[in-house]
Amino acid sequence: MNPLPLPGFDPAAFALSVNRRTFLQRSAYGLGGVALASLLNRSVAAPASGIPQGWKGMLREAQFPVKAKRIIHLCMAGGPSHLETFDWKPKLKALHDQPFPESFTRGQQLAQLQNKVLKARGAFCKFTPSGKSGLEISDLFPQIQTVADELCVIRSMQTEQINHDPAHAFMNSGSIVKGRPSMGSWLLYGLGAETENLPGFVVLTSSGRYGLQPVSARQWSSGFLPSKFQGIQLQSRGDAVHYVGNPEGICQSTQRQVVEEINRLNGILAQDHVDPEIQTRIAQYELAFRMQTSVPELTDFRSEPKQVLEAYGVKEPGDGSFASNCLLARRLAERGVRMIQLYHRAWDHHGDIEKAMPAAAQDVDRATAALIRDLRQRGMLDDTLILWGGEFGRTPMGQGTGRDHHILAFSIFMAGGGVKPGFSYGATDELGYRSVDNVVNVHDLHATMLALMGIDHKRLNFKFQGLDARLTGIAGNVIRPLMG
Numbered sequence: 032m033n034p035l036p037l038p039g040f041d042p043a044a045f046a047l048s049v050n051r052r053t054f055l056q057r058s059a060y061g062l063g064g065v066a067l068a069s070l071l072n073r074s075v076a077a078p079a080s081g082i083p084q085g086w087k088g089m090l091r092e093a094q095f096p097v098k099a100k101r102i103i104h105l106c107m108a109g110g111p112s113h114l115e116t117f118d119w120k121p122k123l124k125a126l127h128d129q130p131f132p133e134s135f136t137r138g139q140q141l142a143q144l145q146n147k148v149l150k151a152r153g154a155f156c157k158f159t160p161s162g163k164s165g166l167e168i169s170d171l172f173p174q175i176q177t178v179a180d181e182l183c184v185i186r187s188m189q190t191e192q193i194n195h196d197p198a199h200a201f202m203n204s205g206s207i208v209k210g211r212p213s214m215g216s217w218l219l220y221g222l223g224a225e226t227e228n229l230p231g232f233v234v235l236t237s238s239g240r241y242g243l244q245p246v247s248a249r250q251w252s253s254g255f256l257p258s259k260f261q262g263i264q265l266q267s268r269g270d271a272v273h274y275v276g277n278p279e280g281i282c283q284s285t286q287r288q289v290v291e292e293i294n295r296l297n298g299i300l301a302q303d304h305v306d307p308e309i310q311t312r313i314a315q316y317e318l319a320f321r322m323q324t325s326v327p328e329l330t331d332f333r334s335e336p337k338q339v340l341e342a343y344g345v346k347e348p349g350d351g352s353f354a355s356n357c358l359l360a361r362r363l364a365e366r367g368v369r370m371i372q373l374y375h376r377a378w379d380h381h382g383d384i385e386k387a388m389p390a391a392a393q394d395v396d397r398a399t400a401a402l403i404r405d406l407r408q409r410g411m412l413d414d415t416l417i418l419w420g421g422e423f424g425r426t427p428m429g430q431g432t433g434r435d436h437h438i439l440a441f442s443i444f445m446a447g448g449g450v451k452p453g454f455s456y457g458a459t460d461e462l463g464y465r466s467v468d469n470v471v472n473v474h475d476l477h478a479t480m481l482a483l484m485g486i487d488h489k490r491l492n493f494k495f496q497g498l499d500a501r502l503t504g505i506a507g508n509v510i511r512p513l514m515g
Contacts, residue, residue, distance in 0.1 A: 087223025090486065097485035098449025098514070099416040100225070102218065103360050103371045105399060106202075107391075109195070109244045109378030112425035112434050113442035113463065114154050115388055117184050117455075119167045120463040123427050124153030131428045135464045142193050142436040143381070144428060151462070152429030155385045164453030171392035174400035181403050181412070183450040183513055187457025187466035188441045190423050190473050195244050195379070198422035198438075203250045205477055205502050212254035212493075214477060215370035217502045218484065219260040221491045225367030228325035230263035232370040233363055235356040237267055239377025239394050241387035246374050255495045262372065265359075268351035329362055339405070344397040357398040361405055364415055378421055382433040403446050416448025416483055427463045439465045443476075449483045451515040474507035482509045 114120060131149040141147075158167045162179030175182075192198040197207040204211040212220070215232040224231025234251045251262025332340065332348035335358065344354040353375045360371045377391035399419060406412040424441025425434035440459040446452070457469035478488040481502065488507050492499040 088219065088221045090221045090491070093485035094487035094490055095482050095485050098414070099447070099480075099483040100414045101364050101367075101369050101371070102215075102416045102418065102448070102480065102484070103364060103402070104215075104373070105357075105395070105402075105417065105419040106199075106372055106374045107378045107395070107419065107421040108199070108246050108374045108376045109242050109380070110198070110421040110423045110425060110436060110441070111378045111391070112380065112384070112388065113186070113440060113459075114152075114425065114427060114434075115156050115171060115384075116169050117167070117442040117444065118186050118440075118459055118463055119158040119169075120154065120427070120459075120461065122461045123151055123463055126151040126462070127153035128429075132462075135460075135462065136428075140193060140438070141426070144426065144430060144435045149428040151427060152434060156389075162453060166453065166455055169392075171389055172396045174396045178400045178403045178446070180453040181407065181446045182444045182454075183446065183452060184442060184444045184455040185457055185471050185476075185513070186442045186455055186459060187468060187470050188420070188424070188443055188472075188476070189466050189470055190438045190441070193423065193436050193438050195422065195436075196247060198436075199246065199250050201473055202422045204252075204254065205474055205504055205507075209249060210252075210254050211500075212256045212260070212502070213251050213262065214480070214502055215251060215262050215372065216253040216256050216260040217481075217491060218370050220256050220493065221481075221486055222369060222484065224369045229329065229363065229366055229368055231368060232260070232262040232372075233368050234262045234264040234372045234374070235267050235359065236264070236374045236376065237351055237353040237356055237394075239375065239391045241377065241383065241390055242379040243376045244379045246376060250374075251372060255500070256493060262370070267349075267356055269349055325366075329366065330359065332358065342397075342401040342405070344401070353394050354398040354401075357402045361402060361409075361411075364406070364411060365409075380425070380433045381435065382431050384433040387433075406447060412447035414448065416450070416480065417446040418480070419444050419446075437464075445513070449515055450513050454513075456510070456513055469510075469512075471510060472506070474503045475510055477503050478507035479510045479513060483514065 114123065129151055131151045133149075136149060154169070157170045159170055159176060160166070161168045161176035164180050166179045166182060166184060168176045168179060170176075190198055190201055192201045192207055200207050200209075200211075203213040203215075205214075219231045232251065236246060248264065251264070253259070253261035330349060332345070339358070340348075343358045344352075345358055346352070346354075348355055348358075353373065356373045360373055363371050375391075375395055377387075377394055380387045380391075403412065403417065406415050406417075420443025421441065424437040424439075426437045428435070440463055457466060457471055459465060460467050481488045481491065488501060488503045488509070492501050494500070
């Protein structure tokens, strides 16, 4: 039966375009295929002099001294207030409930407070100088206060996006344009993973009682990089991976035969088509097979001493809590996972901040401090970079009983991984409205994190749409004073 012709379809022109495309494909892919294979074939990417074992990415040598091997990003989704975390402002407290000076806000972008009467809102909590360093930390975080001398606090962050999803995208990928790779994907592309039994980039999520904001999967997307570099979300509650075991009646050897046959067929296809997604498919079948053993072992907390579970505040392993995810993050780090992101959705406090923020702080305080101490005790903190913070800050002006989104000032902290401990960098003005001293933007943060991993952000490129794309775009400066 002859199919009906499609409207506007020219068979002769189509045949000619196919022939032309085939010629160009086969002629251009001769050398290009060799180059691509060298990037994707693990055996080719042998470690060069001075490169740590397990270096399997496209970079053949470290561009800076390697201080960190992995990153654990504790993402406080929703945007915690810097004014109740790490940026004590006594003048704002004194101005509480009085008109906010117009000189600060005239002509500025506000989220939901535009054209509203602006009143100052001082911090509702106290701050305490903590540790030998004397870092001022909110009393909402008594456990984090105990590890103050491990923290490198940046009080002068700024971002460009005032709404949650684009702000998350900017923090993760350096762009609000959809289809851009996340920083975890860039790390995998550049460095590869130290594990072959687990994904090199793992994501876990948890939720608090208030201030929930959705987090989309594009935040850990590989974008235009091959999909083998995307983040893999593990389930925080129950089984980390659905259907990780074999069906009843299927033994391990039978499963191995199925995987080998599928990969043989994909290998034949890869010989005829230079497509990185075929290589991804082969690699993912192999990884899925190995995960049938590695994932149950990873999530089995029975080997963890009771005092460790208590230190993190784990009530029930696999209960979906931030505490359980933090302990799982340490176990992932031990097994060579390059990038671990923990999203805790609890920080969008437009109202009732005096009730909601203490609850969110209680969710994360103990486990965050326990993770830092645990890594230190195991000798892993020196080469594990921890990043704690949200996608933006909160206004020093009140929004009813809460605070609005704010992009001109917010605080984050880092720990381990070569950063200077017991140290604060940058400052905001006397009311916490704008970062004014040693301002750090998101591109600077990315450049600095890559530098700690041994990567020059200007030299980690991927050809996309004719341009050498990179995580930091055409911006970003490494903040050397943050490095220990």
